[in-house]
Amino acid sequence: MSENVPSRGLDPQGYIEREGSLARVPHAFRPVVAMARDGLLDVFGSRLHSAYLYGSIPRGTARVGRSDLDLLVALREEPTDADRDAVRALGDALDKEFPEIDGVGTLLYSRARLLSEQETYDLGWFVACLCTPLLGDDLAEYLPRYRPDALLARETNGDLALLLPRWRARIEAAGDSEEALRPLVRFMSRHLVRTGFTLVMPRWNGWTSDLGEMAAAFGTYYPERAEQLREAAVRGHEPTGDRAVLLSYVDDLGPWLADEYARVHGVKAPRPD
CATH class of the missing domain: 3.30.460.10 (Beta Polymerase, domain 2)
Known part of the structure; x- marks a missing residue:
């Protein structure tokens, strides 16, 4: 997608339109x-x-x-x-x-x-x-109006590195229970897809909440990781209680995404606990 072509989700002035009603x-x-x-x-x-x-x-x-x-x-x-x-x-x-x-x-x-x-x-x-x-x-x-820029990217999802240890603890607490693991797969899959999307959002120049579209936008800029995010988008809609999936998130995709996010956009400003 050309970076000079207006993307969906923006008004004529380039601000993110409010979704839903x-x-x-x-x-x-x-x-x-x-x-x-x-x-x-x-x-x-x-x-x-x-x-x-x-x-x-x-x-x-x-x-x-x-x-x-x-x-x-x-x-x-x-x-x-x-x-x-x-x-x-x-x-x-x-x-x-x-x-x-x-x-x-x-x-x-x-x-x-x-x-x-x-x-x-x-x-x-x-x-x-x-x-x-x-x-x-x-x-x-x-509140102000918002553009899909690097400041928005950093402040929305620039804290993944802080979240990963908490995710590991939640996975450990769930044990091997599919009933307990399934909502974690849905939650973490969605979070990673959205983080991958906001990583590329300023270049893609738009906004979408559709997980499939988010993964596709990400894959345009990171083809070597595209399949992982496409699979995560599917699991965000159709989660299974698969512990191996969650471990791949906290041991591979998540750490890579956190490092790349910090390199491109910086780290989110600290928040109170």
């Missing part, structure tokens, strides 16, 4: 979205600043029985452990109630952190470009 939520997933909205109001009440959908459901690409429900919640103050327990319980209840979804993942932050200078090109970008407003005032109104 409530209008794109497939009919099969609307009841679970409605119950999630009501559940968040019940759990947090006036402490809730805003809530968002992200992922395949608001993009309209979700698959019944295969896709998970992804939520981001902004509270008016810092979340507590009790708050995290509450959203996990809500997610478990939704997952049990609705066979249309395969799990629920909820990100929980304070409004102040999402709008902080430190998070402008990470969580702030995530809210402004990848999240669809579900409840409350949209924080995107307080």
Whole structure:
């Protein structure tokens, strides 16, 4: 792909367009979205600043029985452990109630952190470009517009080297249980594909959330690693509980990608634990 040709996902000024909308939520997933909205109001009440959908459901690409429900919640103050327990319980209840979804993942932050200078090109970008407003005032109104440049690449995924030891610990804790390994394969596959894509994003000059398109864009610039990322993109959609796959991620693809990312874009600014 020529670097001078406009890529998908950008507006005429070259900014990343916000993806997803409530209008794109497939009919099969609307009841679970409605119950999630009501559940968040019940759990947090006036402490809730805003809530968002992200992922395949608001993009309209979700698959019944295969896709998970992804939520981001902004509270008016810092979340507590009790708050995290509450959203996990809500997610478990939704997952049990609705066979249309395969799990629920909820990100929980304070409004102040999402709008902080430190998070402008990470969580702030995530809210402004990848999240669809579900409840409350949209924080995107307080955030800048974003281009697919090296600063965005560094601050979104320039911390892979820090994550790999944690991934190894999670793999070890899962043992040989396919039930425990399968969600790790899905999560780590998706994370590596997205990291591979943002590595080349400034050269590709665009944005996509499609794992296959991400892997293809990466392969244009790193053909020697293209097949690994293509396979990871497949596993991101159709995960299996394969421990060998996970070990290949933390022993080979992950370390290489972390080193190349640091060489090309630098390392993400430190964050609080």
